[in-house]
Amino acid sequence: PDLCTAHTGLFQEMVKSQCHFINGTDRLRFVERNISNREHFLHFGSDVGYFVGDTPYGDKVARYWNSDPEWMEYRRAAVDRHCRHNYELSSPFLVER
Secondary structure, X not given: OOOOOOOOOOOOEEXXXXXXXXXXXXXXXXXXXXXXXXXXXXXXXXOOOEEEEOOHHHHHHHHHHHOOHHHHHHHHOHHHHHHHHHHHHHHHHXXXX
């Protein structure tokens, strides 16, 4: 087969995480976005505390993940594990600039 015209079956999945800092660590927000083939299908916000589907597939995944208390506790703790921890490590360097 001609490799230039053959379908590759390429599949891309990506998770992007962000920390939002408001007034230092007085108010922190952890946001995770789940992307499949360039489409946001699911997101989590620590201010809401659960996953929200952005597509029908994302709704199914959100229901499944939200039903697991241990997994949800891990996700909710991400604001401290990632955001607060990294802020405390980075702030002396960033504040001096």
